[in-house]
Amino acid sequence: MEKRKEIDIDxxxxxxxxxxxxxxxxxxxxxxxxxxxWKNLIAGGKWNNLLFxxxxxxxxxxxxxxxxxxxxxANDCLAQSPFYILP
Numbered sequence: 001m002e003k004r005k006e007i008d009i010d011x012x013x014x015x016x017x018x019x020x021x022x023x024x025x026x027x028x029x030x031x032x033x034x035x036x037x038w039k040n041l042i043a044g045g046k047w048n049n050l051l052f053x054x055x056x057x058x059x060x061x062x063x064x065x066x067x068x069x070x071x072x073x074a075n076d077c078l079a080q081s082p083f084y085i086l087p
Contacts (some may be wrong), residue, residue, distance in 0.1 A: 004029065 004015045004027050013032075016024040028045025031037065043050035 004017045005024075007014050007016060015027045015029055017027045019025055026045075028040040029037070039045070039047075
């Protein structure tokens with residue numbers, strides 16, 4: 001595993017890691033100087049990532065609940081049907 005490099009840009013510590021093609025990318029470590037950075041641990045470095053993942057999860061949960069409700073309504077309609085339905 002490659003080590004990350006720490007650089008100072010305008011008084012802000014930025015961690016970079018070398019990519020396979022020779023460039024660099026910014027990394028968001030979970031621990032800096034032995035302290036846990038909760039923003040990086042929870043959100044992956046950006047709050048936008050957390051909001052995006054939360055939105056996807058909410059859409060999935062909503063879809064599942066809507067499907068369950070539709071099946072329940074269909075079963076109620078079939079149970080009240082005056083016609084005999086063959087199994």
